[in-house]
Amino acid sequence: MLHTEGPLLTVDVGERAASETAIDDVLETNVGGRAVATALAHERIPFDADPFGSENRAYLATGPLQQSGMSFTGRMNMTGLSPLTDGLVSTNAGGYLSRNFVGTGISVLEVVGQSDELLAVHVTDQGVEFEAVPELEGATVPETSEYMTERHDLGPDNCIAIGPAGENRVRFASVMTFDSRAFGRGGLGAVLGSKNVKCVTFEGDAAPPVEIPDPPEMDVHREAAQSDDLMRRQGTTGSTEFINDNFALPTRYFSEYEFEHADRIGGNAVEEKKYKKGACSACAYACKLPTRDEEAGVETEGPEFETVYAFGSSQGVGDIVDVMRANELCDSLGMDTISAGVTVAAYLASEDEFGNAELAREVTERIAYREGIGDILAEGVDRCHDELGVDNYTVKGMEFAAHDGRVLHGQGLSYALANRGADHMYAGMLTLEYSGELDPEGTLGKAERLVQEENAAAFRDTGIVCAFGSDYVTDDRLETLFDADYEELMEIGARTVRLERHFNNQRGFDRADDGLPYEIPDLEGAIDEYYAARGWTSDGTVPDAALETVAPSAD
């Protein structure tokens, strides 16, 4: 089976020491990306770790396809113990980092420890250097990239960085790359912040040899380049009005299901502001959205659909320029736009200020610096809803993505059960329910399909193949690329979900954490079906006998 090559590089920022470990067995068994990072995290992060403690570990991992020139592979995986959910979380970002990471010759970077001063870590094919950067304290993400470009000639393509939100341990702080691409969900930016790591750069010319068997690379490229999908013009925002028409666009902090101004913030509105094409490395599909409004003085990349929801319909804001401003602000300060936008929406609900975009911006900025009310909101909805006097729209502490589970019941089931919490990228039930392949009504009988979707998503994050490429990098082509049966690949996905669940079980997660803040039909029965399909106990825990791992422990 095709898999990533290269050692695990452990960087202890407290000791300012780096060491390499051969992890061939882990790579051969788990291929790369999320599966490898999860296997390592499960063995090497203590089950009782504090997410902000020196013992927490953050993993940045590539897959084997990042050494190809194939479309839909310009992405990377990041994994760690989340300060938002308190469980393991994996998150995925595009941009141009993956090829520079591969050039260092490693397969996985592991960051552990806690530095006593703000650091930049430089990873090259010649080794690791540590640079104290006290002058970057409080710097935004673009300011950090600029500094690295001027000092080291390493731009945003070579860099992951955190903004003030990460330094201030905002629980939904993101890790940014290419200034505008986010390892967004779960607060791993705050984990780097707790370690006093402002940025990590990657540079080298030592990509290990990986041979892709009979690559369908050129076919995928040609089809991606010739596609006339709306998504190529409008990115993920192209479906805003369709989702709104299906009453699946949560509005004014979940008090409504559709937004009367969806057309002002949706795909056409975004396309009007788009001034050039945008992509991730090697991707001919180029679905990204560089936008600007000269009059307002705003230039950003996006907003993507989820930001249109979080800073638009959720807040009752019906002007695309306001959503673009919020997007630019979150990217610059280093915050997940979904959790930040929904948390600000909760605040607007508490103040009866829906539609006040200026107040929303002010509060967003305060969150990053933990100023005044921002200090409370920086904890996320789960921890601050009582103080605000609003309902708690989260699962496992994570704020909901759009695609309303109250309408798409299979998607609701996915939100209830996902190890990561209420995130739409954990399983693709929403796609099946929007298309009519599955009836959106009801939950019973959907568990088997949910298991398949979770396993498939976990494998794509392992390979690593963009979630938007499934019409091009088809299941058949995955078999060719990885030189394995589809079932073998799905078993890797299943093992990853199992290890995440087992880790979370050791931290006290069980059936009580699998649920929703609203009612959908037969949820408890569907949860039973899911546990049975997974082979887990009726309490939502993984039997120890079901575990197998070859990952080395940290000692």
Ligand code: SF4
């Ligand atoms: S489809 Fe879009 S998000 Fe995915 S790799 Fe290509 S440009 Fe990036």
